[in-house]
Amino acid sequence: MGRGDLTNAEWDRLESFLPRGGTRGGRRGDHRRVIYGVLYRVRMGVQWRDLPExxxxxxxxxxxxxxxxxxxxxxxxxxKVQAAEDATGGIDWDVSGDSTAVRAHQHAAGARKNPPTTPSKGGSPRGEPGRSSAPEIHRPAGGGGQIGECLGRSRGGFTTKIHLAADGLRxxxxxxxxxGHYGDGPQFEHILQQTSVPRAGVGRPRTRPDxxxxxxxxTSRKSRRYLRRRRIRHTIPERHDQQRHRHNRGSRGGRPTAFDSEHYKKRNTIERxxxxxxxxxxxxxxxEKRAYIYLGTVTLATLVIWLRS
Structure with missing residues (x-):
């Protein structure tokens, strides 16, 4: 077992959820070796051709x-791993949200705007299998090119932005x-809508944080209205210009928003x-050139974090 591989206990935990045969890839016997190869590449960031033999x-x-x-x-x-954790009370539903900008390598650019859709030998479209089905990728209207692949210019250069929500246990x-140039606020509702943990037994997935x-x-009014509509308690500081605008409006400005400074100290969990x-x-x-493959990379890294929690 390599230094970055899963332990036997972690692998046993993952193995019970692995797909059995079908079109999801490979023989059952080589799952562990291939998955360890993917994990090695995600951890080290090497080129695929440089994977150890x-x-x-x-x-x-x-x-x-x-x-x-x-x-x-x-x-x-x-x-499935999240559902198993939630069934044993392993999720702290005091959720924090934030984003991080990721620098894109120069080789991430240049994806074709109109990939071929001719079925390949395996029966799936060549070039972009499942490209339009991933709900976690925000795709602007009329996407394609760099915007459609979640690449943009920001202060950090050529970047992609990862918006995420994390529980109280990081x-x-x-x-x-x-x-990368997209703002955080407009993605707030979208990231909370993606927060969905299935039940281990029967019942609807849990989608509402404590x-x-x-x-x-x-701190926009739209975000606060969304949280009030879903009856979710929230701790979000108000910007100084919003405070000044409300003060200038006098009685028409409404009451100040509630803010618990002690509870807000827990927001460091999202940074961690x-x-x-x-x-x-x-x-x-x-x-990666394709956004759906990079999303798979980030999702696999998240899966490893959960397995090692």
Whole structure:
């Protein structure tokens, strides 16, 4: 077992949720070796061709990762692990939200705008299997090109932004990708809508946190109305210009928003969750041209964090 591989206990926990045969990839017997190859690449950020020989042919490892990113197998495994944790009370539903900008490598640019859709030998479309089905990727109207692949220009240069929600134990609950120049506030509702943990037994998935913490980027009236409509308690500071505007309006400005400064100290959990994600080299720098493959990389890193929690 390599230094970054899953322990036997962690693997046993994951193995019970793995797909059995079908079109989701590969023979049952080689799952562990191939998955360890994907984990090695996500942790080290090496090129696929530079994978050590102990993981088998690099093409097999890459195609498995691409396929499972496209058909959301990584997301399915993450949901099942989250459901098992929630059934034992292992999730703290005091949720925090924030984002982090990831620098894109120069090789991440240049994806074709109109990939071929001719069925391949395996029966799935060539080039972009599942590209339009991933709900966690924010796709602007008329997408395509760099915007459609969640690449944009920001102060950090050529970047992709990861928006995420994390529980009170620093475990990511939901992920959304956008181009790097997109603001945080407009993605607030979207990231909370993606926060959904299935029940281990029967029943609807849990989608409503006990409370939400966020910084001033999420202090818009639209965000607060959304939280009040869903009856979610929230701790979000108000910007100085909003305070001044309300004060200038006098009695028409309404009452000041409630803010618990002691509870707000717990918001550091989202920063620590981001740091854990960025500990994976293939997450901290985006190398993939396609947004759905990079989302699969981030989802797999999140899955490893949950398995090791």
């Amino acid at each position: 102990r993981f088998g042919p690099w093409e097999t490892v890459y195609k498995r990762h691409r396929r499972w990113s496209a058909d959301e197998t990584w997301q399915m495994l993450l949901s 475990l990511p609950l939901a992920l959304v990708l956008t181009p 409370s939400v913490l966020a910084d001033k980027a999420y 969750a981001i740091n854990r994600l960025r500990g994976f080299h293939a997450v901290a720098t985006r190398y």
